[in-house]
Amino acid sequence: GEDVEQSLFLSVREGDSSVINCTYTDSSSTYLYWYKQEPGAGLQLLTYIFSNMDMKQDQRLTVLLNKKDKHLSLRIADTQTGDSAIYFCAGSGGATNKLIFGTGTLLAVQP
Amino acid sequence: GAVVSQHPSWVICKSGTSVKIECRSLDFQATTMFWYRQFPKQSLMLMATSNEGSKATYEQGVEKDKFLINHASLTLSTLTVTSAHPEDSSFYICSARGKMGAGGPADTQYFGPGTRLTVL
Numbered sequence: 001g002e003d004v005e006q007s008l009f010l011s012v013r014e015g016d017s018s019v020i021n022c023t024y025t026d027s028s029s030t031y032l033y034w035y036k037q038e039p040g041a042g043l044q045l046l047t048y049i050f051s052n053m054d055m056k057q058d059q060r061l062t063v064l065l066n067k068k069d070k071h072l073s074l075r076i077a078d079t080q081t082g083d084s085a086i087y088f089c090a091g092s093g094g095a096t097n098k099l100i101f102g103t104g105t106l107l108a109v110q111p
Numbered sequence: 112g113a114v115v116s117q118h119p120s121w122v123i124c125k126s127g128t129s130v131k132i133e134c135r136s137l138d139f140q141a142t143t144m145f146w147y148r149q150f151p152k153q154s155l156m157l158m159a160t161s162n163e164g165s166k167a168t169y170e171q172g173v174e175k176d177k178f179l180i181n182h183a184s185l186t187l188s189t190l191t192v193t194s195a196h197p198e199d200s201s202f203y204i205c206s207a208r209g210k211m212g213a214g215g216p217a218d219t220q221y222f223g224p225g226t227r228l229t230v231l
Contacts, residue, residue: 031216042117042204043155043222050216088154092218099145099206099220101154 002026004102006089011108018079020105022072022089029091032065034074037086084109114138115207117223124195125231132190132226134205141207144188145220146180149202161188195230202227
């Protein structure tokens with residue numbers, strides 16, 4: 001089945017850029033998503049990218065998709081302390097339309 | 112738009128009792144709802160998928176008689192944990208996927224805030 005991997009932890013200083021990476025094995029997803037989870041809360045949809053796109057920018061967020069390498073990344077510009085959370089990438093699971101989640105990356109923003 | 116609510120947000124119960132969790136899509140019609148379970152510091156584990164008016168499809172290893180799912184309308188799904196035991200303690204999160212126009216692509220899932228279940 002689909003395997004989606006993320007690095008477990010990323011620490012940055014406030015004002016710096018953060019880059020969260022995601023690799024996946026199944027390239028049949030139509031859309032790829034980034035979700036944010038704050039402690040004790042559900043998942044908040046941050047952004048998504050259509051699989052035939054290479055890049056999508058949405059305010060401070062930039063998503064890069066390299067289909068050849070099966071690599072997805074989320075760049076957060078001017079990272080703020082409020083960005084501290086766990087970030088999950090997810091693919092739409094091909095024919096089943098289920099979301100396959102990555103392992104999650106804990107982003108810690110130091111003031 | 113695309114708001115999903117869950118109730119209750121947390122519940123503490125005694126072992127052997129049943130607990131019902133509600134998931135509602137507030138501003139769109141959810142043709143499909145999903146129930147996930149999340150253990151501390153782990154990713155989400157899909158438990159089941161439910162389509163309005165039909166039986167839920169459970170993932171391998173999930174006991175359908177223990178986790179009863181009802182999706183009676185396009186805005187409401189319920190998960191009932193029957194005869195709960197301490198090992199059922201977890202964070203349960205639902206998501207809803209609607210028709211086009213809910214704010215994202217057709218297969219976008221919008222998540223509820225989660226329900227923390229603690230079984231004593």
